[in-house]
Amino acid sequence: MRILLVEDDPLVSDAIVRGLATAGYVVDAVGDAESVQGRLDTTHYDLAIVDLGLPGEDGFTLVRRLRRDGSSLPLLIVTARDGLDDRVNALDLGADDYLVKPFALPELAARCRALIRRATAATANEMVVGRLRIDLAGRRAIDDTGRVLELTRREWSILECLAHHSGRVVSKERLIQAIVSWDEEISGNAIEVHVSRLRAKLGDAATVRGIRGLGYRLDDA
Amino acid sequence: MRILLVEDDPLVSDAIVRGLATAGYVVDAVGDAESVQGRLDTTHYDLAIVDLGLPGEDGFTLVRRLRRDGSSLPLLIVTARDGLDDRVNALDLGADDYLVKPFALPELAARCRALIRRATAATANEMVVGRLRIDLAGRRAIDDTGRVLELTRREWSILECLAHHSGRVVSKERLIQAIVSWDEEISGNAIEVHVSRLRAKLGDAATVRGIRGLGYRLDDA
DNA sequence: GTATGCGAAATCCTGCCGCAAGGCTGGGCG
DNA sequence: CGCCCAGCCTTGCGGCAGGATTTCGCATAC
Structure with missing residues (x-):
């Protein structure tokens, strides 16, 4: 954000x-x-x-x-x-x-x-996507088993941005803008790297789908 | 209020x-x-x-x-x-x-x-054609059953263009201009291919009618 | 020093794209 | 009425853009 x-x-x-x-x-x-x-x-x-x-x-x-x-x-x-x-x-x-x-x-x-x-x-600071509870104020995500996911700063920011637009496509450009400030510059590949690592941590609690040429979408399934 | x-x-x-x-x-x-x-x-x-x-x-x-x-x-x-x-x-x-x-x-x-x-x-920017909800902001189309259609970039562009002129005939030339970036050149057949694949994904939620010699039209039925 | 997060580079791989070929259809014409 | 042909539909396939993943070096924090 x-x-x-x-x-x-x-x-x-x-x-x-x-x-x-x-x-x-x-x-x-x-x-x-x-x-x-x-x-x-x-x-x-x-x-x-x-x-x-x-x-x-x-x-x-x-x-x-x-x-x-x-x-x-x-x-x-x-x-x-x-x-x-x-x-x-x-x-x-x-x-x-x-x-x-x-x-x-x-x-x-x-x-x-x-x-x-x-x-x-959104209405409250806690949102549910799939089997994932996302606590915006506490900046953490919780599994359906109650396990707290150990996300790094960037991983959390990406998840937060995707969750705010849950079910909709978020462009890679926008994700970049969500995690770095204007002076620093990162390649689009960095997003792919973080998404990859985020997926591994999410497991099957939620799915980050890559939409070719458009961006990413957080799915309820 | x-x-x-x-x-x-x-x-x-x-x-x-x-x-x-x-x-x-x-x-x-x-x-x-x-x-x-x-x-x-x-x-x-x-x-x-x-x-x-x-x-x-x-x-x-x-x-x-x-x-x-x-x-x-x-x-x-x-x-x-x-x-x-x-x-x-x-x-x-x-x-x-x-x-x-x-x-x-x-x-x-x-x-x-x-x-x-x-x-x-917060007005949702979407249009309805037939049994299809077209979410322009989210770049996605939704079935009457709630199923999200998995459209590729070109397929979406064509659907968007047709929906924008719903009920009217859109020339093939215009569709080409809608999907390719300005100077690149593709054969008219490419449109036919994309329309064909789009039709398969639309199912019976909406109909893309081919008008011989004129172009295509998105019908409400 | 050790651990951890981050991102560039390299490699792998998925699936989109457009062409080509062949079938299908509708309208024109004798 | 039947033939012909232009134009549209569909399917298969190779090429390739671009996403996914892994590796590795650097920076920062503890």
């Missing part, structure tokens, strides 16, 4: 990136609203976190512009401005949530989970 | 009902968690607002129960408990937002708007 952070204060930005990375997200940070479009053009994001007080175009304008252009990207506003009008305005412009600084990182992570969950039509 | 409010304090409940009514919502209020299921069984709601401190079954339990039963109703928690753990727990159980009392009615209304907007935006 990949998040775009728009925050001009390097200290705050760094803290958020660090915290969300611990929570298992891939986070790309930009310092101003003007850089956002370029990022969105090239990469799929599951959520954007926007600070209102930006140099140049401010957060309000950014939110309005994104929504006017038809983007359905979930938007979480994070700011020091806690006026009632600010909150109502941001939400009515098209933001999905509004969190006032200072906030605790666990709450930010929880709200991210809730927004991403809702955007992918 | 119809909202279900679960709140035991009559004063608070009344104030919220009044405020949201002003904002244009139809609000039904109940005083305990036990009354919720009955309401949901008889009426469609776009959102539920739940107080955590309820007599009898509390809000947490209610949220957990609703999600476990598969409900996808957007849930907004409104409570006086503002501990970090409460917030994270509620969100992770399946709530979509968490607002701490005391709050301003305009903000509640704004968050309701945001949640309902997001929930109704």
